[in-house]
Amino acid sequence: MSVNKNLKILIVDDFATMRKVIRNLLKQGGFENVVEAEDGAAALKMLKSQQVDFIISDWNMPNMSGLDLLKAVRADDELKALPFLMVTAEALKDNVVAAVKAGVSNYIVKPFTAEVLNEKIEKIVKSLAA
Amino acid sequence: MDVRFINPFLNGTVQVLKTMAFVEPRAGKPFLKRDSLARGDISGIIGLTGSARGSLALSFTESCILKIVSNMLGEEIKTLNGDIKDAVGEITNMVSGAARKELETLGFNITAAIPTVVAGKDHSISHVLGGPSIIIPFETPHGPFVVDICIGGGGQ
Numbered sequence: 001m002s003v004n005k006n007l008k009i010l011i012v013d014d015f016a017t018m019r020k021v022i023r024n025l026l027k028q029g030g031f032e033n034v035v036e037a038e039d040g041a042a043a044l045k046m047l048k049s050q051q052v053d054f055i056i057s058d059w060n061m062p063n064m065s066g067l068d069l070l071k072a073v074r075a076d077d078e079l080k081a082l083p084f085l086m087v088t089a090e091a092l093k094d095n096v097v098a099a100v101k102a103g104v105s106n107y108i109v110k111p112f113t114a115e116v117l118n119e120k121i122e123k124i125v126k127s128l129a130a
Numbered sequence: 131m132d133v134r135f136i137n138p139f140l141n142g143t144v145q146v147l148k149t150m151a152f153v154e155p156r157a158g159k160p161f162l163k164r165d166s167l168a169r170g171d172i173s174g175i176i177g178l179t180g181s182a183r184g185s186l187a188l189s190f191t192e193s194c195i196l197k198i199v200s201n202m203l204g205e206e207i208k209t210l211n212g213d214i215k216d217a218v219g220e221i222t223n224m225v226s227g228a229a230r231k232e233l234e235t236l237g238f239n240i241t242a243a244i245p246t247v248v249a250g251k252d253h254s255i256s257h258v259l260g261g262p263s264i265i266i267p268f269e270t271p272h273g274p275f276v277v278d279i280c281i282g283g284g285g286q
Contacts, residue, residue: 017203017216021150024204060223060244089227092234092241109231110224111149 003125005030012036012043012057012069013087022056022087022117029118040064044072047079054121059088059095067102074103083124087112131264132182134236135281136160139186140266142228143277146221147270151201155275158267166254169265169276171195172210174222177243177258178230184281185258186229188222194273210249219245225277 009031013019019036026034035052037043041064043057055073057066064072066086073079083105088095091109099107105124108116140157147153163169170189177185190198192210199217200206207213222245230240248255257263257280266277 015216015220017199017213018220020213021202062244089224089242091227091231092239110227111146113149 003122006033007031007053007121007125008033008035008051009054009056009121010035010037010043010046010052012038012040012055012061012066014039014058014061018058025114025117026121028114029121031118031121040066040069040072043069047073047082052082054125055082055084056087057084059086059090059099067098070099070102070104083128085120085124087117131279131281135182135233135279136264136266138229138232138236139225139277139279141232142225143188143266143268145228146224147198150221150224151198153198153201153270153272155268155270158269160264160266162262163265163278164262166256166261168248168253168255169267169278170274171251172214172218172247172249173253173255173278174218174245174247175255176222176226176245178226178240178281179243180240181238182233182240182281183258183283184279186222186226186281187255187257187263187278188218188225188275189255189278190218190275191273194270194275197270197272215247215249219247222247 011019011022039061059066085106086099086104087108089110106120168189171192173187173189175187199214226242259280263278263280
């Protein structure tokens, strides 16, 4: 089964440069339908006002962290089924455990390549379709 | 400073720049730095707390960081603009994360603060512990940069 490359992907990261890097890496995998938010609070607002198919979020952000965004998404009846990929520099075991407990779909530790990012997306989408 | 702190930061730096910017830096011999003068034109600094505390700085020469960020973004950047400052913060964050992951295997549980970025000729780096710090010098085909670490209090 091939993954729909028109998935609308929301990138959440407080660093504009990192959002641009992830956008470029997604483009290499054929994903070009991308929107951006600068933190969890802005992302949540966006999720309430427009349809998004997939979330890629950083962990450490001001206003609302990636983990708090994940918890808010999973607690919302309309959003709770959304695939959520955490992309973070936090690789400590406690962080991974906390993200899994909160219902993360998958987890990528920075630094990462386009191949790793696109493989994770395809894996999540395929597991949801199975 | 505990010498076990050196390799995780060295390895993390190489891993981050190789993966995100396709630049393979060569590490030189570490040395002790007793002043607060930065060895580059722009520096990212991040505080570390936990079973060891201190701070990490990455200090890049202009030519070096312009090439690194241009590679990361897939577009040529010619001046030290906002994108460069943003990227230096993110690179510092990633190096800290990669190093802390390796340090976790040595029994150190360390968390990091949000990085800050300082730019300009002859700017200063203020380490949390005051200093002296260890400098790991790196060479790239696009110019040098250094990793400047001052960590202590591990007690392990």
